[in-house]
Amino acid sequence: MTITADNKKRVVIPWARPGDVFDCVRQDEDHISLARFQPPPPLKKRSRAEVRRALKHSKLTFDMTWSELRSMTREP
Numbered sequence: 347m348t349i350t351a352d353n354k355k356r357v358v359i360p361w362a363r364p365g366d367v368f369d370c371v372r373q374d375e376d377h378i379s380l381a382r383f384q385p386p387p388p389l390k391k392r393s394r395a396e397v398r399r400a401l402k403h404s405k406l407t408f409d410m411t412w413s414e415l416r417s418m419t420r421e422p
Contacts, residue, residue, distance in 0.1 A: 351357050359380075362368075371379045392400070
Protein backbone atom coordinates (compact mmCIF):
# COMPACT_ATOMS: atom_id res chain seq x y z
CA MET A 347 0.00 0.00 0.00
CA THR A 348 1.26 3.47 -0.88
CA ILE A 349 0.22 6.59 1.02
CA THR A 350 1.01 10.07 -0.32
CA ALA A 351 1.19 13.25 1.76
CA ASP A 352 -0.74 16.29 0.53
CA ASN A 353 0.49 19.92 0.37
CA LYS A 354 -0.18 20.38 4.10
CA LYS A 355 1.92 17.29 5.02
CA ARG A 356 -1.19 15.27 5.92
CA VAL A 357 -1.44 11.53 5.38
CA VAL A 358 -4.64 9.47 5.45
CA ILE A 359 -4.37 6.06 7.07
CA PRO A 360 -7.25 3.99 5.64
CA TRP A 361 -7.88 1.82 8.71
CA ALA A 362 -7.67 4.69 11.24
CA ARG A 363 -10.90 5.78 12.90
CA PRO A 364 -11.82 9.34 13.95
CA GLY A 365 -10.32 10.12 17.32
CA ASP A 366 -7.51 7.55 17.10
CA VAL A 367 -4.22 8.73 18.63
CA PHE A 368 -0.91 7.47 17.27
CA ASP A 369 2.65 7.54 18.59
CA CYS A 370 4.97 8.42 15.71
CA VAL A 371 8.66 7.50 15.99
CA ARG A 372 11.14 8.37 13.28
CA GLN A 373 13.57 5.46 13.18
CA ASP A 374 15.82 6.92 10.49
CA GLU A 375 15.56 9.08 7.35
CA ASP A 376 13.30 6.63 5.48
CA HIS A 377 11.44 4.73 8.23
CA ILE A 378 8.63 5.83 10.51
CA SER A 379 6.91 3.67 13.09
CA LEU A 380 3.29 4.31 14.11
CA ALA A 381 1.66 2.75 17.14
CA ARG A 382 -1.99 3.32 18.02
CA PHE A 383 -2.66 4.17 21.66
CA GLN A 384 -5.48 2.25 23.29
CA PRO A 385 -8.10 4.66 24.60
CA PRO A 386 -8.69 4.54 28.35
CA PRO A 387 -11.86 2.78 29.43
CA PRO A 388 -14.80 5.16 29.91
CA LEU A 389 -15.26 6.42 33.43
CA LYS A 390 -18.19 4.97 35.31
CA LYS A 391 -20.72 7.64 36.19
CA ARG A 392 -21.06 7.97 39.94
CA SER A 393 -24.41 7.97 41.65
CA ARG A 394 -25.58 10.94 43.69
CA ALA A 395 -24.98 9.00 46.92
CA GLU A 396 -21.40 8.15 45.89
CA VAL A 397 -20.67 11.80 45.08
CA ARG A 398 -22.06 12.97 48.42
CA ARG A 399 -20.06 10.30 50.26
CA ALA A 400 -16.87 11.36 48.45
CA LEU A 401 -17.47 15.01 49.31
CA LYS A 402 -18.18 14.18 52.93
CA HIS A 403 -14.96 12.16 53.31
CA SER A 404 -12.74 14.47 51.27
CA LYS A 405 -9.80 16.21 52.92
CA LEU A 406 -11.07 19.61 51.79
CA THR A 407 -13.17 21.23 54.47
CA PHE A 408 -15.20 24.43 54.53
CA ASP A 409 -15.84 26.47 57.62
CA MET A 410 -18.97 28.08 56.20
CA THR A 411 -22.41 27.07 55.05
CA TRP A 412 -23.56 27.01 51.43
CA SER A 413 -25.69 30.11 52.00
CA GLU A 414 -22.67 32.04 53.34
CA LEU A 415 -20.56 30.95 50.38
CA ARG A 416 -23.36 31.84 47.96
CA SER A 417 -23.72 35.34 49.46
CA MET A 418 -19.95 35.91 49.18
CA THR A 419 -19.72 34.80 45.54
CA ARG A 420 -22.89 36.40 44.12
CA GLU A 421 -23.32 40.04 43.24
CA PRO A 422 -25.99 41.82 45.29
